[in-house]
Amino acid sequence: MVLKSPLLLGVSLSLNLLFITVFSVLIIRRGGIPYLVSKLPFHQQIEQTVKIPRRRNTYQSTYHHIRKQMFEQLPNSETEIIFIGDSLTDQGEWAELLGNTNIRNRGISGDTTDGVLNRLDEITASQPQKLFLMIGANDLWNEQKSATEIAQTYRLILEKIQQQTPETQVFIQSLLPMNTIQYPIKVNNSDIIAVNRHLQNLASEFSYTYIDLHQHFTNNQKQLDPLYTVDGVHLNGKGYLNWAKIVNPYVNE
Structure with missing residues (x-):
């Protein structure tokens, strides 16, 4: 029996360690052990037979708590014009834009209709002059709610606004489209359109x-439009300039 030379043995061990390291890095980047388990045949079979319940209250996060x-x-004033919504609103420099x-x-990034309803008392406390509302995208994306479910919570928001600050001018902004062709986005634009129909009806009703x-x-x-987005959902500078141009007459009239 011929023993391998120390050099060959060292090379072999090095190659094995390199393979193990590269493999481990790839698995970690894809999610680690849960990713490996998800690829096993028995796990895929379970996923097909067991209905996983939809997530709820996805807005609850450390960031949401801190912002709320x-x-x-913060102090209230009698002249406030409030923009309330999720990340699309959060990321806008509205005072400067307008x-x-x-x-x-x-x-607040990640917010939903439930999240807005939960923190609405702070919004209405100042009896703002105007309130610009855009919410519902994360209900579709993170919680897989139907347009009807979103409209039901939206109605509760509007009822509360009407009761608590009846003199406030309220502007219901439609949801924006998403780009599901160029980006891997799991929201159907037809669902966004359905939500917007409900919002238009609610605006008329209230x-x-x-x-x-x-x-x-x-x-x-x-x-x-790719001209306005960085990832198919969130807006770039041109997107916010376009948004500001549309709402400016309502803000500064």
């Missing part, structure tokens, strides 16, 4: 103003 708590500590120092940004942003961001493929 901060908003509650040249109005009365604007308050009350957007005598609030409906602002159709959707049509101003859609390209000829019925998708969010």
